[in-house]
Amino acid sequence: MKLQLSTIVTTLLIFATVSSIGQITFRPNDSIMVIKNSDTLDIPWAGGFDAPQFSRVDLNLDGKEDLVIFDRSDKLVIPLINIGGVNEIKYKYAPEYKQQFPESRGWMLMRDFNNDGKKDVFFNPMGGDVGLAENKSVSSLSFSIYTRQLISNQYPGGNIGIYVPNEDIPAIYDVNGDGDMDILTFGVLGTTVEYHKNLAVETDGNADSCNYHLKNYCWGHFLEIGTNTNKLKLLDTCTYNVPVPEIGPNPIGTGSRPVGSGSRHVGSTVTAFDNNGDSVVDLLLGDVSFNNIVMAQSDSKLPDNNTSIILQDTSYPSYDTSIDVMLFPATYIEDIDNDGINDLIAAPNTSELSENYNQIRFYKNIGTNKNPNFTLKNKKLFADETIDLGGYAIPQFFDHNADGLMDLVVSNFGYFNRDSITYECKISLYENKGTVNNPVFEFITDDYQSIFSLKLGSSLHPTFGDLDGDGDEDMILGNSEGYLHYFTNTAGSGNTASFTLTSSRILDNLGTTIDVGQFSAPQLFDYDNDTDLDLVIGKVNGWIRYYENIGTTTAPSFKKITDSLGRVEIRETWDTHGAITGYSTPRFYRNGSTVELYVGSQSGGIYYYTGINPSNPRQTFIVDTVIKNNIYGKRSVPTVYDFKNDGKIDIVSGNIKGGLNFFTQQLGFLSINEIEVPVNFSLYPNPATESVTVKLDAISDINQNLRVIDITGKLVLETSVTNSQTTLDISKLRKGVYFVTVFSEKGQKTRKLVVQ
DSSP, X not given: OOEEOSSOOSOOOTTEEOOSSOOOOEEEOOOSEEEETTEEOSSTTSOOOSSEEEEEEOXXXXXXXXXXXXXXXXXXXXXXXXXXXXXOOOEEEOGGGGGGSOOOSSOEEEEOSSSSSSOEEXXXXXTTOOEEEEEOOSSSOOEEEEESSOEEEETTTEEEEOOOOTTSBOEEXXXXXXXXXXXXXXXXXXXXXXXXXXXXXXXXXXXXSOOEEEEEEEETTEEEOOOTTOOEEEOSOOSSOOSSOSSSSOSSOOOSSOTTOSSOOOOEEEEEEOSSSSSSOEEEEEETTOSOEEEEEEOSOOTTSOOOEEEEETTSSTTSSXXXXXXXXXXXXXXXXXXXXXXXXEEESOSSSSOOSSOOEEXXXXXOSSSOOEXXXXXXXXXXXXOBOSBSOEEEEEOTTOSSSOEEEEEOSBEEETTTTEEEOOOEEEEEOSOSSSOEEEEEXXXXXXXXXXXXXXXXXXXXXXXXSSSSOEEEEEOTTSOEEEEEEOSOTTSOOOEEEEESSOBOTTSOBOOOSSOOEEEEEOTTXXXXXXXXXXXXXXXXXXXXXXXXXXXXXXXXXXXXXXXOOOEEEOSTTOOEEOOOEEEEEEETTEEEEEEXXXXXXXXXXXXXXXXXXXXXXXXXXXXXXXXXXXXXXXXXXXXXXXXXXXXXXXXXXSBEEXXXXXXXXXXXXXXXXXXXXXXXXXXXXXXXXXXXXXXGGOSEEEEEEETTSOEEEEEEEOSSEEEEEOTTSOSEEEEEXXXXXXXXXXXXXXXX
């Protein structure tokens, strides 16, 4: 994608100015309270969710795992700090961690690949590649790229990159229980699962490196056939496979159905877990064409033996409420509620023709990690804790009840209606119940003024102003077709607004319908400062059209002046056909005697323009500041106001996911606070057989407690740490994976131990 600006900007810095005269910076502000259904929302300004993917990682290094949500719709990370207690789902939005993560094109999973107790990032850097970023955190969260293409020795082609279509989600999991991370993913043809075994522990005795070998083209011995129930075809043999395959069928079988035959099937999600406590991997499978999850259960043969899928549950979990996500479901097994037991989350893996709000299912595990029992507890996880208006949120400030406080009116492209397979555009009202110095927004309705019943199209874009001179503000709505709808406010000055549709097509001074093509983004603003309201309209091509009001303050008449006001040209090559789009959303703001312009864009950047001379509509505006592209979501739609009455600008911006972000003008840059490192230690050797040494990094951590638990959560060893170096006798422990935790006054630290 190439961004084309009429004014060349050599460097685009997040929240940084390129002006040598002054400085304007913005930082996210999550302190503005939002209330819905009498509850204060925990994460109101997190930006919404469309196709979220869930992983846990310790963001602030306090020893407690937080939540990282990667959303496929805009390929961004939403970091959430875990502030909940046991059996409590409570998180705080932490945007300062956003840029610490590598850019991914399709998926992101947090897994500890080297057993150092810190979750690393497996991600999709481009195409079908699998990348890995190592967690290097010491005093603050930090990742370093380990590789952008994990290589696997693949029979018969040799060392080539592991291929995972970016539409898919692979399973990153210790399949054979040896302490390193293996990969299960559907192959190029998309019908059978490949097993890429990590031989790091076998080769080097530890998991500090990645050494992948393709050990099975047909793991689990099944074929996904993509029927209307998304069933699996269980195979006796595979006609083509690696020599001596592991965890799968016999080598080079003689069956009549070859691996990957039949229709190509691209679009699958794979989650690995143990469904029945036999320590052999089972799978949860989602499909691009269906709404259900298939649980594929393997037999009980030991890892690295000839195991096969022998049981499938096509309506998982059929013993409770089956997962039902409109299209392309994905699953994640993480402890969301802090009870030490991994729960199940299901959400769509696509934003196309799929639920875009109230779409996250939470299943609490009332069993154990080895024998899970998932019970549906919430069909709309996080929906009641954030502002999420479906797709493409469009905010505007308006004093709806004439109390002197700016309220928040938010439209959208539409909520996805599963029954009709359509998007329904509605306008929500959040009334300001705070003060002139401390705004507090309360949700009132998601169908403001019953506008939905008028069926005016999608992507209704509001702007307000007194066009008829009666003392109350009227409303204009743009829409996805490029037209403008005019509503007269009949309430009268000082009263709560009451709108009546006056014209479904606003005409210009020549009697011609005002039509900017597609996605009209209007603003009423006295651009030429002559006391009447002019009309500026953002366009899908990234330009801004300007109509001067040549009428009066009571009878407007709009004359087209230019199709490229200020030579603003926020465009980019967006699709494979080379179509040029920009989706400019202008917001002029009069700051004292100075006119400023903020413009949202398809790329997610918010551009700030100065040097505006209203007497010269054909001038070129100066780009002064930019909020960097796609940090807070594509299709940014800013609206501007001084909410705290402190002379500093606030911005509320909508985005593609239907959520909102709140920014406040201030000095400085967004940064992560340096924090004290909690207790830290190393284990060696690891894997171990008879004994293992625990070495503390800090002498101050002596005289702390140490516990060892097995993979089921059972305490198998407990002792005190009385020296900087302690040796543990593990000769009586069974082979397998254990977790060693040292407890300190600073917190606690856990590392994985493999006993061989």
